[in-house]
Amino acid sequence: MTTMTDEKVNPTPILSWNSLNYDVKAKHGVRRVLHDISGSVYPGELVAIMGSSGAGKTTLLNVLAGRVQGGRLYGNIEFNGVKRKPSSFKRLLAYVEQDDLMFAQLSVRETLNTSAQLRLSDKKYSEEEKNERVDSVLRQLRLTHVGDSRIGGGGERGVSGGERKRVSIGVELVTDPSILVLDEPSSGLDSSSAEMVVALTKQMSVERRLCTLMTIHQPSAEMVALFDKIIVLAQGRLVYMGLASQAVDYFASIGFPSTHPNPANFLIDLTTVDFSSDSAMQKSEEHVRLLAETFAKHRDSALLTAKGSFESGVKTDCSQRNVDITPEVAAIALFEPAPMSRWLSEFQILMRREWALSVRNHSLVYGMATEPMVMMLFLGFVFFQLKHDQASVQNRIGALFSLSISCTFAVIIPGMTVIMSARDVVLRERSAGTYRMSSYFFARALCIYPLVYIPYTVMYTGAYFIAHLQYEASKFFIGMANMYAILFASLGFSFAVSMLVKKIEAAHIVTPVTLATLMLFAGNMSHAGAITPVLRWIKYICMYYYAYSGFVQNEFGGLEFECDTSSTLCYRTGEEVIATYGLDEFPIWLCIVLNLVLGVGLYIAAYCLLRWKAKPRYLWI
Numbered sequence: 338m339t340t341m342t343d344e345k346v347n348p349t350p351i352l353s354w355n356s357l358n359y360d361v362k363a364k365h366g367v368r369r370v371l372h373d374i375s376g377s378v379y380p381g382e383l384v385a386i387m388g389s390s391g392a393g394k395t396t397l398l399n400v401l402a403g404r405v406q407g408g409r410l411y412g413n414i415e416f417n418g419v420k421r422k423p424s425s426f427k428r429l430l431a432y433v434e435q436d437d438l439m440f441a442q443l444s445v446r447e448t449l450n451t452s453a454q455l456r457l458s459d460k461k462y463s464e465e466e467k468n469e470r471v472d473s474v475l476r477q478l479r480l481t482h483v484g485d486s487r488i489g490g491g492g493e494r495g496v497s498g499g500e501r502k503r504v505s506i507g508v509e510l511v512t513d514p515s516i517l518v519l520d521e522p523s524s525g526l527d528s529s530s531a532e533m534v535v536a537l538t539k540q541m542s543v544e545r546r547l548c549t550l551m552t553i554h555q556p557s558a559e560m561v562a563l564f565d566k567i568i569v570l571a572q573g574r575l576v577y578m579g580l581a582s583q584a585v586d587y588f589a590s591i592g593f594p595s596t597h598p599n600p601a602n603f604l605i606d607l608t609t610v611d612f613s614s615d616s617a618m619q620k621s622e623e624h625v626r627l628l629a630e631t632f633a634k635h636r637d638s639a640l641l642t643a644k645g646s647f648e649s650g651v652k653t654d655c656s657q658r659n660v661d662i663t664p665e666v667a668a669i670a671l672f673e674p675a676p677m678s679r680w681l682s683e684f685q686i687l688m689r690r691e692w693a694l695s696v697r698n699h700s701l702v703y704g705m706a707t708e709p710m711v712m713m714l715f716l717g718f719v720f721f722q723l724k725h726d727q728a729s730v731q732n733r734i735g736a737l738f739s740l741s742i743s744c745t746f747a748v749i750i751p752g753m754t755v756i757m758s759a760r761d762v763v764l765r766e767r768s769a770g771t772y773r774m775s776s777y778f779f780a781r782a783l784c785i786y787p788l789v790y791i792p793y794t795v796m797y798t799g800a801y802f803i804a805h806l807q808y809e810a811s812k813f814f815i816g817m818a819n820m821y822a823i824l825f826a827s828l829g830f831s832f833a834v835s836m837l838v839k840k841i842e843a844a845h846i847v848t849p850v851t852l853a854t855l856m857l858f859a860g861n862m863s864h865a866g867a868i869t870p871v872l873r874w875i876k877y878i879c880m881y882y883y884a885y886s887g888f889v890q891n892e893f894g895g896l897e898f899e900c901d902t903s904s905t906l907c908y909r910t911g912e913e914v915i916a917t918y919g920l921d922e923f924p925i926w927l928c929i930v931l932n933l934v935l936g937v938g939l940y941i942a943a944y945c946l947l948r949w950k951a952k953p954r955y956l957w958i
C-alpha cells in the first residue's frame with residue numbers, strides 16, 4: 338500500500354502540533370489527559386487515531402479540530418505552517434461528529450442540498466454548480482440510489498446506519514474543506530458498512546487531496562491497511578505516530594513482536610491499562626510510560642538522522658522547528674465564521690427547510706390541530722348559548738379564563754418540543770458557521786405561526802358562536818386580536834424557555850410550574866388589585882393578566898343581566914363585573930399591545946440566549 342503523503346511535493350504539513358498538553362479538573366486537583374503530544378499531517382493522508390477506551394483519542398481529535406471545551410490546553414498548533422486563525426480554520430475544517438446529527442424528516446438529497454446552499458458561497462458558485470456538487474457527492478459516497486429517502490432515526494424509518502454516516506460525511510464534503518475530521522465513524526456500524534465508510538473516506542482524501550483524521554476504536558485489518566498513518570495513544574501519551582504499514586515492525590524492533598493477525602488488536606492489547614488491581618494498574622502504567630519514552634527517543638533519532646521512516650514529513654515536522662517556540666496556553670475563542678450567503682437567501686433556504694420539517698412532523702401537526710378543536714367543543718358546549726342571567730356571569734368568566742389558559746399550555750409545550758428537538762443539529766451547524774443565528778431564529782419562528790394561528794382561529798370562531806358570546810362584529814374581531822396577542826407571547830415564552838434550559842425534561846418541569854404560578858396573577862383566582870404589594874408587579878409580566886383583562890372587558894362591556902329575586906348578590910351590568918374583578922386597569926387596546934410587547938421581549942431574550950449563551954466556548958491555540 339503506498340502512502341499518499343505529500344511531503345515530497347509540499348514540504349509544509351497541513352496541520353502540525355507541538356507539545357500538546359491538556360489538563361482537566363479532577364476530584365483531587367488536576368488530571369493530565371494529553372501528555373506532550375507532537376505530530377503533523379499532510380494533504381491526501383488518511384490518519385487514524387487509535388487506542389483503547391479512555392486513551393485520549395477524541396480529546397486529541399477535538400484539540401486538533403479546535404473543538405475542545407473546558408480545562409486548560411497548552412502547546413502550539415499550526416495550519417499550513419502558520420498559527421491558525423479561528424474563522425478561516427473553521428471554514429476549511431469539516432467535522433463529522435460521532436452521532437449523526439441530522440433531521441430525520443428530510444431526504445438525503447435535501448440534507449446535502451441545504452448544506453450546499455448554505456455553505457457554498459453565492460459569489461463563487463451558481464445554483465447549478467451547487468446542485469452538481471450535491472450530485473457528485475451523492476455519487477462519490479454511493480448514495481444516489483437513496484437520494485430521495487428520508488434520513489430517519491429516532492423512531493422514524495429511514496436510510497441504513499452506514500448510509501446515514503455517509504450522509505453526515507457528505508454534509509461536510511459538499512463544501513471545500515482541507516481537513517476532514519471524523520469522530521468514531523465506524524461506531525454502531527457492522528464491519529462491512531464501517532469498512533465502506535473508511536474506504537470511501539480514503540478515496541475522497543486521495544481524490545480531493547484532503548487530509549483526513551479519524552478516531553477509531555478497533556478497526557479490522559482491512560481498515561488498518563487503508564490508513565496512511567496511525568497515531569496510537571495510551572493514557573494520553575503518544576506511543577506511535579507513523580506509517581500504518583510500519584507500526585508492527587516498529588514495535589517488534591523495540592521488543593514487542595505482534596501476537597495478533599490484526600495489527601489494531603495487537604496495538605490495543607499492547608497499550609491497554611489493566612485496572613484489575615492496584616499493582617496491575619501500576620505495572621501497565623509503567624509499561625505505557627516506557628512505550629511513550631521509547632517512541633519519543635526513536636522519533637527524535639529519526640529526526641536527527643533525517644531518515645524519516647516513522648513519520649512522513651519529519652524533515653519539516655513542527656516538533657523540529659518549534660524547539661524554541663514557547664508553548665502557548667489556549668485562550669477561549671468566541672468567533673463566528675463569516676456567513677457564505679446573503680441574509681435573505683439564507684433565510685429563504687432555512688424557511689423552506691423549517692417548513693418541511695414542521696409539516697412532515699405529522700404527530701406535531703395533528704396534535705397542534707386537534708387540541709384546539711377539542712377545546713372548542715368543550716368551551717362551546719360547557720358554556721353553551723350563554724344567556725343573561727346571573728349564572729351566565731360565572732359561565733362567561735369561566736369561558737374567558739379557560740380561553741386564556743388554552744392559549745398557553747397547548748402552544749408552549751409543543752412549541753418547546755419542536756424547538757428543542759432541533760437544538761443539537763442547530764448547534765452542530767452553528768459550530769461549522771453554516772448560517773447566522775438571526776436567519777435561523779426568524780425562519781423557525783415564522784414556520785411555527787401557521788401551525789398555531791390557523792387552528793386557534795377556527796377554535797375561537799367555533800367556541801364564540803357555540804357559547805354565544807356577544808354577536809357583534811367589532812367584539813368578535815377585538816377578541817380575536819386579543820387571542821392573537823397572547824398566542825404571540827406564548828410562542829415567545831416557548832422560545833425563551835427552549836433557549837434557557839438545556840434539557841427537554843427540565844423544560845417540561847419548568848414550564849408548567851411557571852405557568853401555574855403566573856395564573857395566580859391573571860385576575861381570576863385573586864383580585865388583580867388586592868395582591869400582596871411585594872408580588873403585585875408580577876401581573877405586569879403576566880400574559881394571562883393582559884389577555885384575561887382584554888377578554889373580560891370585551892365581552893362584558895355593554896352587557897346587561899337579569900337579577901332573580903332569590904339572589905342577594907346581583908350584577909346588573911357587565912361594567913359592574915369588570916370593576917368587581919379589578920380588570921379595568923388597562924383599556925383593551927393596551928392589553929393587546931402589552932401582550933405583544935411582552936412577546937417581543939421574550940423573543941429578544943430568546944435570541945440573546947441563542948446568540949450568546951448557547952455559543953460554544955472552544956479553547957484555542
Ligand SMILES: Nc1ncnc2c1ncn2[C@@H]1O[C@H](COP(=O)(O)OP(=O)(O)OP(=O)(O)O)[C@@H](O)[C@H]1O
Binds near residue numbers: 361
Ligand atoms: N473535559 C473533561 N473533563 C474530565 N475528563 C475528561 C475531559 N475530557 C476528557 N476527559 C477524560 O480524558 C480521558 C480521555 O477521554 P477521551 O474521550 O478522549 O477518550 P477516548 O480515547 O476517545 O475514549 P473512547 O474510545 O472510550 O471514546 C477520559 O478518561 C475522559 O474521562
